[in-house]
Amino acid sequence: xxxxxxxxxxxxxxxxxxxxxxxxxxxxxxxxxxxxxxxxxxxxxxxxxxxxxxxxxxxxxxxxxxxxxxxxxxxxxxxxxxxxxxxxxxxxxxxxxxxxxxxxxxxxxxxxxxxxxxxxxxxxxxxxxxxxxxxxxxxxxxxxxxxxxxxxxxxxxxxxxxxxxxxxxxxxxxxxxxxxxxxxxxxxxxxxxxxxxxxxxxxxxxxxxxxxxxxxxxxxxxxxxxxxxxxxxxxxxxxxxxxxxxxxxxxxxxxxxxxxxxxxxxxxxxxxxxxxxxxxxxxxxxxxxxxxxxxxxxxxxxxxxxxxxxxxxxxxxxxxxxxxxxxxxxxxxxxxxxxxxxxxxxxxxxxxxxxxxxxxxxxxxxxxxxxxxxxxxxxxxxxxxxxxxxxxxxxxxxxxxxxxxxxxxxxxxxxxxxxxxx
Amino acid sequence: xxxxxxxxxxxxxxxxxxxxxxxxxxxxxxxxxxxxxxxxxxxxxxxxxxxxxxxxxxxxxxxxxxxxxxxxxxxxxxxxxxxxxxxxxxxxxxxxxxxxxxxxxxxxxxxxxxxxxxxxxxxxxxxxxxxxxxxxxxxxxxxxxxxxxxxxxxxxxxxxxxxxxxxxxxxxxxxxxxxxxxxxxxxxxxxxxxxxxxxxxxxxxxxxxxxxxxxxxxxxxxxxxxxxxxxxxxxxxxxxxxxxxxxxxxxxxxxxxxxxxxxxxxxxxxxxxxxxxxxxxxxxxxxxxxxxxxxxxxxxxxxxxxx
Numbered sequence: 001x002x003x004x005x006x007x008x009x010x011x012x013x014x015x016x017x018x019x020x021x022x023x024x025x026x027x028x029x030x031x032x033x034x035x036x037x038x039x040x041x042x043x044x045x046x047x048x049x050x051x052x053x054x055x056x057x058x059x060x061x062x063x064x065x066x067x068x069x070x071x072x073x074x075x076x077x078x079x080x081x082x083x084x085x086x087x088x089x090x091x092x093x094x095x096x097x098x099x100x101x102x103x104x105x106x107x108x109x110x111x112x113x114x115x116x117x118x119x120x121x122x123x124x125x126x127x128x129x130x131x132x133x134x135x136x137x138x139x140x141x142x143x144x145x146x147x148x149x150x151x152x153x154x155x156x157x158x159x160x161x162x163x164x165x166x167x168x169x170x171x172x173x174x175x176x177x178x179x180x181x182x183x184x185x186x187x188x189x190x191x192x193x194x195x196x197x198x199x200x201x202x203x204x205x206x207x208x209x210x211x212x213x214x215x216x217x218x219x220x221x222x223x224x225x226x227x228x229x230x231x232x233x234x235x236x237x238x239x240x241x242x243x244x245x246x247x248x249x250x251x252x253x254x255x256x257x258x259x260x261x262x263x264x265x266x267x268x269x270x271x272x273x274x275x276x277x278x279x280x281x282x283x284x285x286x287x288x289x290x291x292x293x294x295x296x297x298x299x300x301x302x303x304x305x306x307x308x309x310x311x312x313x314x315x316x317x318x319x320x321x322x323x324x325x326x327x328x329x330x331x332x333x334x335x336x337x338x339x340x341x342x343x344x345x346x347x348x349x350x351x352x353x354x355x356x357x358x359x360x361x362x363x364x365x366x367x368x369x370x371x372x373x374x375x376x377x378x379x380x381x382x383x384x385x386x387x388x389x390x391x392x393x394x395x396x397x398x399x400x401x402x403x404x405x406x407x408x409x410x411x412x413x414x415x416x417x418x419x420x421x422x
Numbered sequence: 423x424x425x426x427x428x429x430x431x432x433x434x435x436x437x438x439x440x441x442x443x444x445x446x447x448x449x450x451x452x453x454x455x456x457x458x459x460x461x462x463x464x465x466x467x468x469x470x471x472x473x474x475x476x477x478x479x480x481x482x483x484x485x486x487x488x489x490x491x492x493x494x495x496x497x498x499x500x501x502x503x504x505x506x507x508x509x510x511x512x513x514x515x516x517x518x519x520x521x522x523x524x525x526x527x528x529x530x531x532x533x534x535x536x537x538x539x540x541x542x543x544x545x546x547x548x549x550x551x552x553x554x555x556x557x558x559x560x561x562x563x564x565x566x567x568x569x570x571x572x573x574x575x576x577x578x579x580x581x582x583x584x585x586x587x588x589x590x591x592x593x594x595x596x597x598x599x600x601x602x603x604x605x606x607x608x609x610x611x612x613x614x615x616x617x618x619x620x621x622x623x624x625x626x627x628x629x630x631x632x633x634x635x636x637x638x639x640x641x642x643x644x645x646x647x648x649x650x651x652x653x654x655x656x657x658x659x660x661x662x663x664x665x666x667x668x669x670x671x672x673x674x675x676x677x678x679x680x681x682x683x684x685x686x687x688x689x690x691x692x693x694x695x696x697x698x699x700x701x702x703x704x705x706x707x708x709x710x711x712x713x714x715x716x717x718x719x720x721x722x723x724x725x726x727x728x729x
Binding site for chain 2: 014081082083084085086087088089090091092093094095096097098099100108109111113114118121122125126127128130131
């Protein structure tokens with residue numbers, strides 16, 4: 001199997017001035033230059049440099065779908081910019097075999113005054129299609145975009161939906177050997193993003209090479225054969241997506257899928273209670289930290305009651321990506337009504353399946369007692385664990401066969417009663 | 423919250439390509455063989471002609487785009503290509519020809535012909551300079567999202583105004599007929615060479631200014647000032663051989679002086695330009711071209727980062 005992309009020692013340096021003040025006036029630059037020359041302004045060179053990529057080497061075999069993850073500013077987008085030749089590397093080299101297409105470019109160069117037809121030719125040329133290729137695929141593009149009636153209308157009169165559909169259909173007919181997708185930069189609504197992903201999946205299964213940059217860990221887990229994690233411009237992980245994602249979750253959320261404390265002294269809590277460990281029980285057949293939306297999610301807490309005291313009970317607080325509280329829950333069983341005997345307890349809170357919406361979720365755990373009107377927290381771990389809820393899209397969840405955006409912190413599957421004609 | 427649902431491929435509306443024909447297969451093989459090597463920018467700036475050739479269709483499309491939107495939503499449309507030089511020339515004829523009695527040169531060429539023959543190349547130069555100086559900033563979206571040789575943008579911008587020039591040309595021919603200032607002999611064949619000289623000059627300046635404009639938007643304000651002064655220094659409203667010899671040599675450093683004098687000689691049978699002065703103009707044009715290109719190519723790697 002031949003290599004589609006081979007990067008060796010790729011580095012990209014930005015001067016910080018370049019990134020912050022994109023452009024100034026000539027006068028400002030001249031006065032800076034004058035100050036530097038006269039020694040009135042010292043420039044700490046090292047401090048003004050930022051390595052967006054540092055010695056990045058990797059190979060992508062033909063036909064592989066490679067996911068790239070990392071925090072904002074880790075260098076993911078810079079990597080894509082180098083691979084698409086929008087910017088040049090400071091050092092290192094990349095060899096790319098085959099035509100490169102990218103979904104960064106959807107609608108790039110569309111001119112509002114030109115008609116849909118004219119824009120197809122213009123955009124096609126910008127994406128690197130030959131005139132003959134555009135002519136051959138023209139009818140398919142128009143049909144796919146669904147704007148046949150308006151094909152000779154200037155696109156400035158298009159609705160934004162029509163505009164995006166037309167732009168996407170040109171990009172989708174490019175048929176590159178290597179597809180670069182930046183989900184972070186891709187514009188448009190959820191429906192459009194879904195199409196991008198769909199197109200990517202299709203290219204991947206057709207044996208094309210795909211390099212996919214995303215925040216959507218669930219998408220990476222689902223679509224990719226391999227994942228890279230970039231941090232501060234370097235590749236820090238390279239391997240099967242499940243492993244890479246699990247480790248990544250561990251680093252990014254202050255918590256991962258599991259937290260344990262080695263001794264009672266080190267464990268959080270007061271003289272009465274200490275929390276020894278918290279973990280998210282894995283779902284069968286899924287990587288750790290990736291939870292199927294349909295199955296109950298178990299959060300296991302191990303805590304130790306050190307002495308006789310008050311009646312204590314476990315409590316969890318579940319938050320979504322924006323730290324909105326989804327709910328609080330505590331165990332109200334009668335056994336927690338009497339003073340708790342000392343010893344180690346293992347409790348598992350079961351969050352029902354089909355309750356939490358997709359996306360990143362974190363949970364806080366606490367061991368409390370009631371001190372009306374307050375809850376007294378004897379031991380608490382904020383952001384104890386986190387995980388990603390995934391909808392595998394088989395149509396049996398709250399969103400059914402609808403693939404678009406589904407808002408809300410929770411998304412229960414309701415019972416519906418219907419009266420009306422059969 | 424994840425806003426993307428993953429849907430199995432069967433549910434997606436994705437264009438299914440037609441079964442590959444023999445040509446597609448051979449084409450695919452050819453494409454796979456294409457190897458692109460990305461490495462740091464070269465130290466020595468050069469005009470990569472083979473790459474420009476590879477992107478010729480894109481150049482044609484960009485030129486075609488600018489031509490087709492040029493007079494969109496205007497009442498007079500392409501007539502502006504005639505109206506602008508004619509109105510400018512008319513003002514010059516009245517002010518400088520009638521009131522100020524500007525010299526019409528050794529051969530005493532009819533003044534309206536003389537002026538229009540100066541205004542047309544100058545108009546070409548002015549439009550080209552403005553468009554090419556702004557070309558990178560005006561195509562910001564392309565520069566930050568797609569790869570192609572950036573030299574295409576200033577290059578396209580100096581091709582587009584040629585259309586206006588060609589549309590305005592029949593008016594000059596009309597004046598040549600009316601005032602009977604036909605070219606005397608085969609020198610009119612050299613006319614295009616002088617327009618080419620204007621093109622090389624303005625392309626060099628366009629490379630320079632567009633590269634500077636990526637970083638310093640001062641260029642936008644510099645260009646109009648420059649263009650107000652330039653006609654006075656290029657002999658648009660007078661014949662350059664009619665001014666003191668010392669000043670002729672000074673003006674020779676402006677390539678547009680050589681362009682206009684040469685163009686008048688070729689088209690109107692005006693006095694032949696001084697070969698030495700023309701040579702200086704050509705030399706300066708070459709210097710501007712290569713100097714502009716060098717600045718452009720050396721700052722090109724940073725365009726997408728600073729624009």
